[in-house]
Amino acid sequence: MAKPLPEDPFIRDLVLRAQRAQLSRRTMLKGAGVGAAALTLAACSTGAQDKPKPAEDISDTDKTVRWDNWALYLDVDDDGNYPSLEGFEKQTGIKATYTEAVDDNDTYYGKVKDQLKLGQDIGCDVVCLTDWMIARWIRFGYGQELDRTRMPNVESNLVDALKNVDFDPGRKISIPWQGGFAGIAWNKDEIPEGLTSVSDLWDPSLKGRVGVLSEMRDTMGCIMQDLGTQIDGNWGDAEFTAAIDVLQKQVTDGQIRNIKGNSYKEDLVNGDTLAAIVWSGDITQLNAEAGEHWDFAVPDKGGTLWNDNFIVPIGSGHKKNAEDLINYYYDPEVAAMVAAWVNYIPPVKGAKEAMMDLDPELADNQLIFPSDATLANTHLFRTLSAAEEQKYATQFQAILLGA
Amino acid sequence: MAFGAFATGTAREQGPRRKSRIALLLLLPGILYLMLFFLVPLVSLVLTSLQEPAPMGDIGEYQTAFKWENYVDVIGTYGEHILRSFIYAILATIFALLFSYPLAYFIGVKARRWPLVQNLLLVLVIAPFFISFLLRTLAWKSILSDEGVVISGLKALSLMAPDAHFTGTGAAVVFGLTYNFIPFMTLPLYSTLERLDTRLLEAGGDLYSKPSTTFFKVTIPLSMSGIVSGVLLTFIPAAGDYINASRNFLGGSGTAMIGNVIESNFLVTLNYPAAASLSIILMAVILVMVTVYVKRSGTEDLL
Numbered sequence: 001m002a003k004p005l006p007e008d009p010f011i012r013d014l015v016l017r018a019q020r021a022q023l024s025r026r027t028m029l030k031g032a033g034v035g036a037a038a039l040t041l042a043a044c045s046t047g048a049q050d051k052p053k054p055a056e057d058i059s060d061t062d063k064t065v066r067w068d069n070w071a072l073y074l075d076v077d078d079d080g081n082y083p084s085l086e087g088f089e090k091q092t093g094i095k096a097t098y099t100e101a102v103d104d105n106d107t108y109y110g111k112v113k114d115q116l117k118l119g120q121d122i123g124c125d126v127v128c129l130t131d132w133m134i135a136r137w138i139r140f141g142y143g144q145e146l147d148r149t150r151m152p153n154v155e156s157n158l159v160d161a162l163k164n165v166d167f168d169p170g171r172k173i174s175i176p177w178q179g180g181f182a183g184i185a186w187n188k189d190e191i192p193e194g195l196t197s198v199s200d201l202w203d204p205s206l207k208g209r210v211g212v213l214s215e216m217r218d219t220m221g222c223i224m225q226d227l228g229t230q231i232d233g234n235w236g237d238a239e240f241t242a243a244i245d246v247l248q249k250q251v252t253d254g255q256i257r258n259i260k261g262n263s264y265k266e267d268l269v270n271g272d273t274l275a276a277i278v279w280s281g282d283i284t285q286l287n288a289e290a291g292e293h294w295d296f297a298v299p300d301k302g303g304t305l306w307n308d309n310f311i312v313p314i315g316s317g318h319k320k321n322a323e324d325l326i327n328y329y330y331d332p333e334v335a336a337m338v339a340a341w342v343n344y345i346p347p348v349k350g351a352k353e354a355m356m357d358l359d360p361e362l363a364d365n366q367l368i369f370p371s372d373a374t375l376a377n378t379h380l381f382r383t384l385s386a387a388e389e390q391k392y393a394t395q396f397q398a399i400l401l402g403a
Numbered sequence: 404m405a406f407g408a409f410a411t412g413t414a415r416e417q418g419p420r421r422k423s424r425i426a427l428l429l430l431l432p433g434i435l436y437l438m439l440f441f442l443v444p445l446v447s448l449v450l451t452s453l454q455e456p457a458p459m460g461d462i463g464e465y466q467t468a469f470k471w472e473n474y475v476d477v478i479g480t481y482g483e484h485i486l487r488s489f490i491y492a493i494l495a496t497i498f499a500l501l502f503s504y505p506l507a508y509f510i511g512v513k514a515r516r517w518p519l520v521q522n523l524l525l526v527l528v529i530a531p532f533f534i535s536f537l538l539r540t541l542a543w544k545s546i547l548s549d550e551g552v553v554i555s556g557l558k559a560l561s562l563m564a565p566d567a568h569f570t571g572t573g574a575a576v577v578f579g580l581t582y583n584f585i586p587f588m589t590l591p592l593y594s595t596l597e598r599l600d601t602r603l604l605e606a607g608g609d610l611y612s613k614p615s616t617t618f619f620k621v622t623i624p625l626s627m628s629g630i631v632s633g634v635l636l637t638f639i640p641a642a643g644d645y646i647n648a649s650r651n652f653l654g655g656s657g658t659a660m661i662g663n664v665i666e667s668n669f670l671v672t673l674n675y676p677a678a679a680s681l682s683i684i685l686m687a688v689i690l691v692m693v694t695v696y697v698k699r700s701g702t703e704d705l706l
Contacts, residue, residue, distance in 0.1 A: 106670045113463070139461060208568055209549075214650070251656050257571055263651045271550030272570060386461040393672045400650065401484065401659040401667055 051141030052119030052314045059320035063094045066318070067325065068101040068108075068124040070308070071262070072285070073178065075341035084337050088328045094321050099124070104261055105133040112313070116142040121315040126322040128177040128308045132217060135167035135383050137311055143173040144312040150323045151175075153330035157349045161375075162307065167383045174309040175326050176347035178281075178338075181367070181378050182218035183303035185283050185296045186275040187268070197300045198226035201255075201275055208254050211268075211276035212247070214261045216396040217381040221304035222277050223247060225379070231304065232379045237391075244395050251399055259400050268294065280367040284343040296367065298377050305378040307347065339368055452679035463673030473680045481664050481681065488660040489688070491573070492642035495580035496588075499637050500630070502581070503588040507629075508622075510589075511596030528589050540579055540652045544570055547578075547653075571655030579647035584640065588633040595629030631700055639689055661685050 075084050085096050101124070102108045108129070112122040117140075129137070137143050148155055154175055168174045186195050195201065201210050212219045221231045223243040229235050250256045258267060265282055267273040269290050283296040312322045328334060332350030336358050339346045345368060355363040366374050384392060452473055454465035478485070506528070514521040531539060547553055547569045557563040569575050599622065607617035623630075645662025648654040654663070661681060669678040 110670045136462065208566060257568070257655060258650055259656055260650055266545070267548075270545050270548040272548050272568070390462050390672065390674075394674070397667045397672055400656055401481075401664055402655075402657040 052117065054144045054319070055119065055121065055315045055317045057319045058317045062318065063092075063321065064097065064318060065094055065126065065321035065325050066097045066099070066124045067322075068099050068127040069177075070102045070128065071100045073100075073128070073308075073342055074098065075338050084329070084334050087334065088325060091328065092321075092324050094324060096325065102127065102129065105130050109133060109136070116140070116314060119315050121317065122313050124313060125316040125318040126310050126312050126325060128310055130215075130308050131165070131167065131306055131380070132383065132389075134174045134309045134311055136389075138168055138173050139386070142311075142314050144314055144316065144319050145172050146175065146312065146319075146323055146326075148172075150320065151327040151330070153327045157330045157332060157335075159347050159349055162347050165380075165383075174311050175330075176307045176309050177329070178342060178344035179305065179307040179347055180344045181280040181298055181303045181305055181370075182213065182215075182222055182277060183280060183296055183298040183378075184222070184275065185268070185278040185294050187271075187293055188295050189293055190274050194295060194297070195275060196297065198222050198277070201277070202250055206255070206275055208257050209272070209274040210250070210256045211258050211260060211264050211273040211278075212256055213264065213277050213279070214259050214400060216393060218279070218304050218306065219247070219259070219277055220244070220392075220396065221379070221381045222299060222302075225302035225304075226299060228301070230379070231302075231381050233382070235382070240392055240395070244399065248399055251402075281342060281344040284365065284367055298374060300377075303378045305375070305380050343368055345370065448679050448682060451675050452683050454676045454679075463675070465675055470676065473676045474684065477677050477680050477684070480677075481661070484659055484661050484664045485681075485684065485688070487573075487658075488642050488662070488685075489692070491577050491580060491648070491660060492638050492644075494577045495584060495641045496634055496638045498577070498581040499585050499588040500634065503585055503592055503633065504630075507589050507592035507596050511593045512599055512601065515597075525593070528586055528593075532586060536583060537646065537652075540583065540646055543579060543582065544653055547575060570653055571650075571658070573658050575653040576648045576658045576660075579653040580641045580644060583644075583647065584637040587636040587640075591632035591636065592626065592629040595626045599625055627700060631697060634696070635693060639693065642689055643685055 074082050076082055082098055085098055088094070089096055108127075115122045116137075134143070148171075158171070158176070162176050162179075163171060165171070165174075184195050184198060184201065188194075191206075220240065220243050223246055224231050224235070224239060227239070227242055227246065229239040229243070247256070251259070257272065258264070260267065264273065264276060264278065265286055268276065268278075268286065278296065280296055283294050287294055310322075310326050312319050316322065329338065330348050332348055332354040335346040335348035335351040336354035339351060339355065340359050340362055343362075343365075352363055352369045355369070362368055370378075450467060451465075453467075453469050453471060454473075455468040455470040457464040457466045460466075510521055510524045510528075514524060545551060549555070549568050549570075554563065554569055558565055558567075563569075603621050603625070604617055607621050608614070612620065642660075643662050645660060645666055646652055648658050648660040648663055650656060650659075654660075659667075661684075665678045665681050665685075668674040668681065
């Protein structure tokens with residue numbers, strides 16, 4: 001009779017490997033390292049494996065939920081508390097731990113991927129990541145399937161446009177948290193006449209003072225649309241390469257000074273950058289913090305639209321609590337409370353009406369509650385296949401590294 | 404071992420020759436530590452550097468193989484970055500040495516008469532350590548920004564072209580590296596110069612040598628162990644540094660060093676074999692350069 005496999009996925013994996021024990025050249029090579037080295041290898045091995053299994057849900061006995069999110073992405077008061085999250089704790093009795101642990105999709109993935117692969121707890125029960133990273137998690141089976149019947153607010157208030165996405169048909173695993181545009185922004189004091197399209201950034205008068213984002217899909221999405229490509233359509237290598245050539249030329253000529261992630265805001269403030277491809281919500285926040293110096297526009301030929309989405313990591317034992325949390329944030333009043341602070345687009349029906357009571361001026365802000373006309377001019381970057389992702393990311397990184 | 408170079412060159416005492424179990428026992432924790440946290444990761448790194456993409460694999464999926472072509476590929480693709488890293492590191496080391504030597508000489512030799520001044524100056528050299536390396540680099544970034552006092556002042560004096568800028572250039576990266584590693588250069592120099600016997604300098608003068616000759620024939624050779632330690636402590640981390648050259652700090656898209664390439668391959672494109680082979684190349688080149696340097700500078704006994 002075979003012994004049952006151990007519970008711990010890491011040990012189970014080791015036992016399974018030992019049972020297989022194929023004495024091929026490859027395993028010999030692995031055995032060449034000292035015993036401890038083999039152990040490390042087993043843990044770090046990146047070869048294709050079976051998808052991890054979801055962890056057992058202990059939500060009923062353990063009323064806690066741990067939420068990893070980006071910086072400045074939840075309403076916060078002067079004492080550093082999160083009012084909306086306190087409301088959640090009061091309403092449900094679930095103790096929530098909020099951590100600004102996501103600095104960047106890639107670095108976060110680099111930090112948790114090995115545990116995810118083994119189905120282990122990554123120290124959070126729900127995390128918000130961008131569409132394309134969510135697509136990768138779903139491909140690898142790193143997200144738990146959510147129970148929509150436990151989330152009536154999501155069922156009724158999720159905006160129609162986001163109910164179905166190509167990487168998660170029917171939104172079974174991911175639920176949108178906030179969305180936004182990438183478009184162009186400029187310093188009103190230095191460029192009073194304003195900008196209308198991405199090609200305006202290539203004007204000689206702005207030489208060395210232009211910035212673009214290190215997020216490939218936003219920068220390339222804007223440039224590709226400027227060249228006339230429909231980014232949510234069926235484009236291929238030729239269209240991408242044409243846009244890469246434009247970017248390469250502007251970087252080589254010194255027109256583009258810098259390609260940055262979140263830290264591009266400092267460059268706008270200190271004046272190194274006068275015009276840039278930026279994220280919409282940042283400009284609203286920046287104007288509030290550092291004086292009304294900047295304007296934002298969706299480029300005339302189109303900007304990009306993206307969403308960050310909740311996902312429950314495969315190793316989390318608090319799926320039900322996480323579902324309660326997601327459900328709570330789909331209450332229009334809560335969504336308006338968050339939107340009033342973070343200034344991104346809430347994916348919640350009725351949030352605009354709730355905002356009317358909270359702050360009528362913000363309810364008219366096109367960047368938070370875009371009109372249909374604005375939305376019609378922004379597009380999602382189509383989901384890439386694994387091979388495309390590798391190829392395009394390498395091309396884009398080559399420019400960032402000045403190769 | 405190369406670590407011996409960081410000691411300040413006194414003759415080693417001969418230990419007892421007999422094999423001793425106690426000595427072995429005392430060494431055990433150290434050996435285990437090195438095995439676990441140096442040897443195992445190194446073996447794992449070498450194996451990763453030889454991996455090949457898994458057939459039909461998703462992004463970031465690799466399998467064990469013997470794909471030595473990875474090394475050829477990364478040298479072909481990133482040769483420029485490897486070269487740039489070492490040029491920046493060598494420049495930063497030279498500048499740091501030129502800046503630190505007079506400073507260390509002043510603190511260690513000239514300021515001997517005033518112990519208070521000596522201590523105060525040492526504190527000033529060490530004080531930057533109390534603030535995070537990242538914060539200091541970010542501070543320089545805003546000091547040297549286009550609209551900052553320094554650059555706009557230089558432009559007002561026509562010492563810089565109106566459309567020129569400093570951050571994001573190679574010069575800014577070398578500047579940042581030099582600044583950040585000055586304490587690592589100054590402290591070892593100080594610790595040797597502090598014990599410099601000034602009577603030897605007087606003897607040089609008595610023997611009719613010019614001050615400059617005394618400096619090159621007496622002072623420099625006597626402080627060689629400090630120079631070697633300082634150069635190693637500056638050059639090795641500077642070559643692998645990826646903060647100063649990062650686009651988010653003082654660098655731009657034309658200044659990426661090997662550390663930035665490794666970061667990008669490891670985190671963004673998930674090309675682990677390329678990142679691993681670059682790391683191995685970096686280690687190997689540093690090892691060769693340091694060995695040659697230490698041999699040429701005539702301080703092999705330090706190794």
